[in-house]
Every structure is written in structure tokens, then in C-alpha cells.
Amino acid sequence: METLAIPAAYGWLIAAAVLLGLEAFGAPGIGFLFAGLAAFVTGVLLWLNIIGPEDWFAQAGIFFFLTVGFAALLWRKLKQWRLNPENEEYHNMVGDMATVSGSGLRKGAVGQVSWSGTSMHAMLAEDAAVEELMEGTVVTITAVKGNRLIVKP
Known part of the structure; x- marks a missing residue:
């Protein structure tokens, strides 16, 4: 056993x-963080033999309740932290160049850019002279709002 x-x-x-x-x-x-934390704790509980390996019902129940618990405890705090304009930790990006990736960027919609080898969420600046940018277009990062980069061509 x-x-x-x-x-x-x-x-x-x-x-x-x-x-x-x-x-x-x-x-x-989307919430993969909460499920990931719950899966980790469930794995540790199994490793320590607190849950039996054959008790799949208990494993699934603990995973479900831990996921809900982590979401209830962390959702608001993480959302506030992510959207906090005071968080200037990444403002050193402003002025750097990025490349539009995915299906491009449209004004008012969230898209993707590649910056320093990392895919990041981005939005086209409201005062940009264009309405849409195609994949591969080089853009300048003008601001960081939460976890989104604001870019201009």
C-alpha cells in the first residue's frame, strides 16, 4: 500500500x-494559480500519508475545497495588487521596444506583445494614430497598467 x-x-x-x-x-x-496551489497541497498531504493513495474521493474533495479556499482568500488581494497604479515595480519597461505577437493589436482590445523574450498582455494606447497593428510590428511601451503594457507604434 x-x-x-x-x-x-x-x-x-x-x-x-x-x-x-x-x-x-x-x-x-483564469484561476490556474488557485488550482495549482491546491494540487500542490494535495500532493504534499499524500506524500506525508495524511490522505490514503487509494482514497480518490478524499483527494478530489480536498483539491476542490482547497481550490475554492485559496480563491476566496487570495482573489481580492491579488486583483488589488495587480491593478494597483502605485505598483511601479515594472515601470523600467517604459520606453522599451516590444513586438506585436498573436493575432495583432486592436484599439480597445487586449492583445499580446513579446518583450524581452516574454509574452505579455498589451493594449494599444488610446491616443495612438492607428486603430490596429499586425503581428510583427515593433511598438514602444508607453505605460504599464497592472499586468498590461500600453503601447504605441
Whole structure:
């Protein structure tokens, strides 16, 4: 019985890594962070044999309730931190160049740009002279608002 605990724990820890990776690199803001944290805690509980490896119902229940719990505890704090205009941690980006990626940028819509090898959310500045920019266009970062870059051609 003991030999099943480690593979089951590894499964949850791998799921945690995948979910946290999705939050970091794929689709931030959807809630993968909370599910990733819950999967990590579930994996640790299995690793410590607090949950039995054959008790999938308990594992799923703990994962679900931890996901909801992490979301309830962290959602507002993270949202305030992300949208806080006082957070000038990344304002050293202003003036740097980025390249439009994905399907381009349209005024009023969130798109993607590549800056320093990282894909980031971006919006076209309201006072930009154009309405749309195609993929591959080089832009200048004019501001950082929360987790979005404001860019101009």
C-alpha cells in the first residue's frame, strides 16, 4: 500500500506544476494559480500519508475545497495588487521596444506583445494614430497598467 502513495503524490505535484505553468505562461487570470496551489497541497498531504493513495474521493474533495479556499482568500488581494497604479515595480519597461505577437493589436482590445523574450498582455494606447497593428510590428511601451503594457507604434 505504501508504494502507491509516492506515485499518487507525484501525480498531484506534476498537476500542480502544469497548472502553475499555465498561470505563469499560458492563461493568467483564469484561476490556474488557485488550482495549482491546491494540487500542490494535495500532493504534499499524500506524500506525508495524511490522505490514503487509494482514497480518490478524499483527494478530489480536498483539491476542490482547497481550490475554492485559496480563491476566496487570495482573489481580492491579488486583483488589488495587480491593478494597483502605485505598483511601479515594472515601470523600467517604459520606453522599451516590444513586438506585436498573436493575432495583432486592436484599439480597445487586449492583445499580446513579446518583450524581452516574454509574452505579455498589451493594449494599444488610446491616443495612438492607428486603430490596429499586425503581428510583427515593433511598438514602444508607453505605460504599464497592472499586468498590461500600453503601447504605441
